[in-house]
Structures are given as C-alpha cells and as structure tokens.
Amino acid sequence: MQIFQRIFTASNRPHFDALPVHRQNQLILVFGSTALLSDSGHFDAIRSAFPGGLVVGCSTAGEIHGTEVSDDTLVVTEVNFEHTRLHFSQGHIVDSSQSFAVGLALAESLPADELVHVLVFSDGLHVNGTALVRGMREGLPPHVEITGGLSADGARFQKTLVCANDVPAPNQVAVVGLYGDRIKVGYGSLGGWDPFGPEREITRAQGTVLFDLDRKPALELYKRYLGEHAAGLPATGLLFPLALRHPEMVGGTHGGSSSVVRTILGIDEELGSMTFAGDMPEGGYVRLMKANFERLIDGASGAARISMQPLQDQSAQLALLISCVGRKLVLKQRVEEEVESVRDVLGDQAVFTGFYSYGEISPHMAGDACELHNQTMTITTLFEN
Template sequence: MIVSQMSVNSKGEWEASSAKAHGLDADLALVFWSDTDETAVAAAVEALKTHCPRAILMGCSSGGVVSGRTFLENAMVATLVSFQETRLESTATRLKDHADIRDMCRHLAASLSHAGLTHVFVLSDGLVINGCALASGLAEFLPPGVGITGGLAADGERFERTAIMHGSVIFSGGVACVGFYGERLDIGEGSRGGWLPFGPERLITESHGNVLLELDGESALKLYERYLGKHAKNLPASGHLFPLYLCEAGGSNWVVRTILGLDRERGALFFGAEMPLGATVRLMRGNMDNLLDGARKAAELARRGDGDALAMLVSCVGRKMLLKQFVEEEIDAVARVLGPRTTLTGFYSYGEIGSDEAGTTCCLHNQTMTVTVLREQE
C-alpha cells in the first residue's frame, strides 16, 4: 500500500504535501474540503482526474479537514492510495431518485458486487439524509459481516448546504460509497465520544421522525434555550456543545444525538436521526480531557499492526467547537496511538457512521471520533 497527500495552493493548483507523492497508479483519491467555493472545488477535481486517471474519486464538504497530524480550514486535500491486492468499486445516488431512504440503500448495496466485499466506506449529505436510516438500511442490504463506516458531510457551522463528490460530479441530497474487496486487507474501526450526561432524565412526549417538539410536556426548544443561556442565540450551531443522550423505550443502548436545525415558530428541533416518542434523554456536555481520551480509545480499537496503513478519521463539528484552538490535539492523540507509518486523512462532520460500542450493529453516531484503519497484510 502506498499513500500520499496533496493540497490545493493559493493559486488553485495541486501540490504534494508528503514526500512520497504519486498519482498515475493511485486506485483511490479521497478528497475533503472546507470553506472552499464549489466552483473552485469542481476545477480542482478536474485537475486531479488528470493527475490520477485510474483512481476512484470520492469526497465531501466538511467542517474542517484532517491531513496528516494537521487540522485545516479554508482548504482542499486529496489522499491518494495505491493497493497491491485490494480491488475497489464505487457507487453514488441521490435520494430524490428513490421512493425513500430504504429503497436508496437497497440500490446502493445492489450496485456493489457482493463477492469478496469486506468493507464499505460511505459519505452522505449531512442535512438532507437521515443518517440513522442510512446506516440501518446499508446494514440490512449488504452481506452479513461487511463493515460499514463513514460520515455525514458538513458545512462548517453554517448548516446551509453540504455536498458529496463522486467522480467529477458534485451534488447534494445523496450518498456515495466505495467498497473494498480482498482477503489481504486488514480493517479496524473504533468510535468513542467522551461526552458526559448531566441533569435529570426526560421523556420525549412529542416528536415526528427526526423532529423533536416536547420533553416532559415542555417545549424542547425552550428547554434548550434555558440550559444554553447566552449560547442560545447561536442555535443550531451551539447545540453541538450540548448534545442529547438518548435511549429508546424498552432499550438499553444509549446513543448521542445532535441538533442540525430548528424552527422557532413551531418550537421544533431537527436532528440527524429519529427521536422516538417515549425515549429517555439527558443533556450532555464535554471537556477537553474527556474528548481527547475518547479519541485515543477510538484509535486503540482501530489500530492494526505496525505496517503502512491509512486511517480515515471522521470527527464531529461539535468536538471542534469545544476543542477550539486545541482541535489538533485530538488528531495528534489518534496519530500517537496509530504510529508513524499510518497516514491520517478525514474530516469534521455532522454525524459519524460505524459500529455501536458492542461492535455488532452499524449505527449513526454524533459527537464521536470514528477511526477506520486500512492495512494490506504483507
């Protein structure tokens, strides 16, 4: 496996950002950008196609880009990967072309060959697609035992429009997937948060799908505004600092959910997944030490030996907002665990996709560091 990285300079041109630059033989180009005009992104993608004509090109907009041990904003980075034995396939589609998300997942799964498929990395629109339904739908239609990781594209702290790139096409309202095939590819994944619940448990007393209206009979928006205080004026972005810890009625598995939007007239809060009626929730908050510890644990779970490897990091915009100028600390925490022969790429997201803490079910996470490591066995 050979991994190299490139970035777009101030002139809009690609330049190598690692010593072992390559391109013509690259099989995969993962491209992430932050605060970059979409016209400029499109032009850069066309130039990248010339540099690595054989590669599957896939990427998304973000709340910040991971390149090696560095966190970048106002940037566009490509990570090029050449495999020795691993084969790749990719597919993409828009939700509007299907009856519903489940039908879209059926189409995506059917578009990838199933023989020899070991893992699927997925990138999704972060505002239009229900990430929880996407994760469960892919798990339903892909063969048993196939790993699924990825994340939801972001738009910084604006929450206006997110974009996916597949080939030379940049689009919203859809999903792109790349499938990995072969017995020599060793894949590890880990996902951990570090946020802590506080305050009383509350019951969801009115909700519709991913729209939360009432907690314990009180307006959910008003309750949030009371807890957030001076931060309330910056909703929905500030809601990432106070996610919800949720457990469905009759269940025992707790998940983290984050606000993606709101409607003040309706008093409604919009999340990236269902907010089931009767579920129990608690507010959460974090601190830097807990979040860094979560990043380390995610890396420990994903680590695969000492050989050359690629690590795809998907961390939440909310973690970046809390860590602020120390955001590179969590990237460095992952890098120290994985070692110097692992190249890091990734982005800050509106949601992360990976296995639950038990490692049995693919689901949507919020506010986690999710790490996927790929290493070809020698």
C-alpha cells in the same frame, strides 16, 4: 498499499508535477471546504491527474492531514491498493424520507462476493443518517461493516457537497466497497461528553424532528438549559448535544450504555421543533451533555485503540479520521490534540486523512451494530498484506 498526500489552499489550485501512471484500484480521497469544492476546476485538476482513479470525498468543517487540522483547504490523498479491488456506487437524496431506500439500494448495488468493508460519504443536511445506515445494513451481508460520515459546511449549515466520482454536488451519497482477502479493516468510535440534568422522555417526534419532551415543547426546554447560548442556535447546539437512549436501539452496549449522541442541524421557531441528523424515536429518552476537554481527547485515543484490534497486531497504513464539528468548536485551539492523541496510539507509519463532520457512521467497536453517531471521534484503519 502506496499512499501519497497533498494539500492545497484557495490560492493554490491543485497541480500535480509528476502525473502518476495509470493504476487499477486507485482511490482518491478528497476533503475540503464548501467554497473550494464548489469550484469545479479543482475537481477537473484532480481528474486530469488521476484519470483512472475513483475520486470520492466531501465538504467539511475542517480537514485532517497528518496531525494538522486546517480550514478552507483541500486535502487529496492518493491510495494505491496492490491486491484490493474497489467497487463504487452513488445515490441521490432530496428528502430525508428517502434515506432508507437509498441506503438499501446502494448496499444491493455492491457485489457481495468477497466484499469486506464499505466506506460511505453522505450529504449532511438532507439525510436521515439513522435510516441510511439501517437501509445499508439490511442490504449488506451480515459480516460486512460500514464506516464513514456526513459531509459538513463549517458551522453554517447551508450547503454540503459530496464528491461521487464527479464534480462535488449536494444531495449525494457515495459508497466504496473494498474486496479481497488481503485487506484488513479496523474501526472504533468514542465520544467523551458528560451528561447533566434530568433524563426526559421523547413524547412527540417524527423521524429526525423532535417536537415534545415530557409533553412540553422541546425547543423551549432546550433554550432554557442553554441560557445565553440559545441566541446562537443551531450552531451553539453543537456545544450541548443530547444522549439518546431507546429500548430498541441497536447501537451496541459499549461502556454499559445503549445510547448514541445527537446534535441539532436546525430549529423551527414557529413549530418549536429541533431537527437532528438521525432518528429521535418516540418513547426514547434524552439527556443533555456538556464537554469535558480531557475526556474528549481520551475518547479519541480510545477510538484509536479499538480500531487497531481487528488488524491483528499489524500497523495501520491508512487512518481515516472523522470527528464531529461540535468537538472542534469545543476544543478550539486544542483541536489538534485529539488528532495527536490518535497518532500516539497508531504510530508514525500510518497516513492520516479525514474531516470534521455533521455525523459519524461506525460501530462503536467490533461486535456492535453500525449506527449514526454525533460528537464522536470515529476512526477507520486499513492494512493491506
């Protein structure tokens, strides 16, 4: 596996001095701001440089390259596999109710023979990430896992874009299947948030929309806890996610907890409701959470350690880091510390790429079922022998 990385800014349109030779099984990962990805000229430049490459990626709330985190940049990572085959598929989501069907169709479109792993990059605003993952799990062989994330738009929540081997556009889902016995894939996902306040029952909800907690309007209760922060919703909701626990959840039991974290994508003042990136099932229980700086960084390094376990003592060549926009807003000027903590675990030989997202897709660790997460650092490590 050969990997090359470049970073561009708004004043520095993508330009590649020495065009690479045409390669098979070439994956071009592209992560950038909504503004830069909205300029089709950037994609055209990348396509011209890599005419035979599979170009996928998405808009972000911050780009990761090496141990640096930047905003309003375009990070292009060229991954040349020597023995691993790639298969690409894309879907279109207009409404979150389509998420399960799109996920199932995408999974079934990937040939099953020798499929090892699936990467997914999805629209971040119109998707039910829980249903998308559930559909993909149903359509994939049991041994094949999924990692990836939901595209972002900073803290604006207005428009997210996915590059599905074409000009980046909204409402897209891109998946890449990795094939062959020479590719080893690891993954890990951890948070680091502290719960506080009472646990409350979800008494009225529909899909990703939460209406009532303990038979009281959910938005009203949430605002009461947020106090002065309520005026900045939905963006300030990223600072106070909810831990969701449900008896039928399949997200695994890492750390003795069968819970996942949910953050707000939008609110409806008239209905008193809150919309999340994943399911908020009736009969489930939620509890408010707040940031603990050191635990967030420890969570990132913990995810890195978990992601190394399936590589069987091999050093990762590529590390795909997908962290939540809420973590970035909390850590602020310390945001690079969580990336540096991952470097401390994985070492200097791995090329880092990734982004800050509206949702992370991964099992917590090997043996757990894949789920949509919020407020985690999710890491996918790759090694080709």
